[in-house]
Each structure stands twice: as C-alpha cells, then as structure tokens.
Amino acid sequence: MSSSESKSPMAYGPWKLFRFALRVSLSAVLAWFVLALLWAFLPSPLRDHDPDNGSIYATSRLRTGKTLTRVYDSHYFRIEHNNRQGFAIDYKLDMNDLTLTIDGSDHPLPIFKQDQTVDSVTEQINATARIGDRDGANLPWFEFADAVLLYWWIQPDDLQLLVDIIWTVKGNGEDPLRRMEVQVAGHPSRRVLLTLEMQGSDTSSIVVGSPGRPYSFSPSKTYPIRVALIHVIAPTAVFVNDLLGNFVGQVIESVVTAIFVLFVIAVYGFFALAIVFSLWRCVGGPSFEVVVERTQARLAKLRENERLRGLRIEALQEGLERLCQNERFKKAVDICRNGWHPEREMARAAEVEIDVEKEASPKEGPD
Numbered sequence: 001m002s003s004s005e006s007k008s009p010m011a012y013g014p015w016k017l018f019r020f021a022l023r024v025s026l027s028a029v030l031a032w033f034v035l036a037l038l039w040a041f042l043p044s045p046l047r048d049h050d051p052d053n054g055s056i057y058a059t060s061r062l063r064t065g066k067t068l069t070r071v072y073d074s075h076y077f078r079i080e081h082n083n084r085q086g087f088a089i090d091y092k093l094d095m096n097d098l099t100l101t102i103d104g105s106d107h108p109l110p111i112f113k114q115d116q117t118v119d120s121v122t123e124q125i126n127a128t129a130r131i132g133d134r135d136g137a138n139l140p141w142f143e144f145a146d147a148v149l150l151y152w153w154i155q156p157d158d159l160q161l162l163v164d165i166i167w168t169v170k171g172n173g174e175d176p177l178r179r180m181e182v183q184v185a186g187h188p189s190r191r192v193l194l195t196l197e198m199q200g201s202d203t204s205s206i207v208v209g210s211p212g213r214p215y216s217f218s219p220s221k222t223y224p225i226r227v228a229l230i231h232v233i234a235p236t237a238v239f240v241n242d243l244l245g246n247f248v249g250q251v252i253e254s255v256v257t258a259i260f261v262l263f264v265i266a267v268y269g270f271f272a273l274a275i276v277f278s279l280w281r282c283v284g285g286p287s288f289e290v291v292v293e294r295t296q297a298r299l300a301k302l303r304e305n306e307r308l309r310g311l312r313i314e315a316l317q318e319g320l321e322r323l324c325q326n327e328r329f330k331k332a333v334d335i336c337r338n339g340w341h342p343e344r345e346m347a348r349a350a351e352v353e354i355d356v357e358k359e360a361s362p363k364e365g366p367d
Helices: 014-041 055-063 144-154 223-282 288-303 306-311 313-325 327-338 342-360
Strands: 068-073 086-094 099-102 120-132 158-170 177-184 194-199 207-209
Touching: 014 223, 055 068, 055 086, 055 207, 068 144, 086 144, 086 194, 120 144, 144 223, 288 313, 313 327
Parallel strands: none
Antiparallel strands: 068 086, 086 099, 086 120, 120 158, 158 177, 177 194, 194 207
C-alpha cells in the first residue's frame, strides 16, 4: 500500500479547509489587534507648535496650495445648534487668483477688494464645519484636533453656520496693509477664526494667522495615518459588534472579572500566607524547607503507585521545585517569616558594598 493511501482521510477535504480557514482567521485577528495597538499608541507630534501661535504652519500650508484644517474649541467659539466639543473648518488658498475657499461657501473669496474705497467691508457667507467630541473611541492622550476629527470619521456630523468676512485697509499710499478676517457671524467682538494679511500687492508678504492654543489646533503629523487605520479597524469592529456584540461583551466582562478575582485572591492569599507562617512559627512547627522536603518525599512515593501514573505527579514536583528556587518567592517567604524590614536590607547592602571596596583596595605591605 502506498504512503498516500495510508494517510488518514481527515488530512484532506473539509479538515484541511477548516485548518486553512482557522489559520486565516487567526492571522486576520492578530493583524487587527496590531493595527489597533498602532492606532492607539502612535505618537502625535504637533505641527503648529511654534512661537507664532501656528501662523508659520498655516502660512506655509496655504501658500503652497494645500488645504488647511483648523479645529476650534467650542467652549471659546459658541455656535448655535453645536452640541459638540469642537468643530473643524477647511481653508484653501489659490495663489494665482488670490482667492480663499472656505468649506461650504458658495464661491471663492478674494483676499482683498480691488475697488475698496472704505476702511472696512463685510460680507456674510455660508460655511460647513465638521463637529465631534474628544471621547467616544478616542483615547485620553489623543491630541484635541485628532480626537475631534477621528470622532467625525466614525460618526460624521456636519454643522452649517454663517461666517462674516471682513476686509480692512490700513495706511495710505501704494503699499497699504490689507487684512482679511473670518469670524463667526453675529459676534464681532469674539476671536477671529482666521486672518490673512498682505502688504500692498506683494503676494510674498501674505501671512496667515489663527488663534493659538487652547482656542484652535491643527491635526498632528500622524493624524493621516490614524485616519487610514480607522478606515480598517472601525468597520471590522462595528461588524463584529453587530454580529457578536452581546457575546463579545460577556466574554470581555468575564475576562475582566476573572482578572480582578485572581488579583484579589493573590492579595488575600499573600496575607493569609503571612498569617499562617506567623502562627506556624509561634507553635514551633517545622520550617518551610522541611515541609517542602516532606511533600516531595510523599509525591515520590505516590509516583511509584501504578494507578496514579496518569496524574503527572512528576510535573507537580518540578513546578514545586521551580517555585522554591524562584528569588521572588524566596523573598516573599522571608517577609512572611521574619517581617518586612527595609532598613535591614539597606544596611546589608551597605555592608556588602564596604566589603567589596575593601577587597578591591590594594593591601599595604610590611615596611
């Protein structure tokens, strides 16, 4: 009979397919946990931490044609119908047309008025803000801007608001200071959301300003990575929760309860062990080492019994031996036996150090 015919039929067909599916499933779960850990503990280096309250980053971002996302703390910028902790607005500057586009606006806005004859001109436009909180799936150490935006990615919620655009001109002559301000409509005395300043018509002099911390923030450098990760782990988590929500919740609750019970048992067990050793010492019982030797001897006799060979008594002996040789266990036994005296440990360490110094110092010969 050939070797292929002698193989078990369980090595083929459904059994092999089951093993393959199990391996793929375990690999997928492991990969998900790795991505979740990366999402949770990825550092968040700041982009707008500079002495100019974020103007360096905002200016370089807009002048290169990229979108600037600024996240504002709702505590300092009150907006009607906004029940979230923060809101984000996107800005984009076109250096060719010298126009600023605000997310949700009907048209791009010129950064200065060519025919402006008065000191101040105001226009009210619509804008769209992404709103979110810093809790939910976010962890406490996430940056505020990252947390608000990640919350929005999981639970998208947009807020329509009105903003006032104010153009001002200061100074006379060919190079007046032109300024454009964006602020929440109806509150002229509050902080502005964004400012652009330009000296005359020199586009190289454009400077973008925004409120510094804690009023507004920019996403961290690793925020795009977290967004990519959340697109992978969030749908999977939602699917598993919908499919096995109650079961997974019960399993997690059981695991947490078991860990807590084991911790309590360990703590109370240590105190019980200390009490037992104290009473044992008071009644003059044998030492711990003698008890271990007697236990090992009895286990050795039990190993000789043919009926008890299946109980793996030798594994129990080896575990007991490893436990007795463990330094931490020895220290715990010593504390239970003699009490905890840290001053003695310090004095003993000092004596050892003195002895080592004496041995290392050169001995003086006879004169």
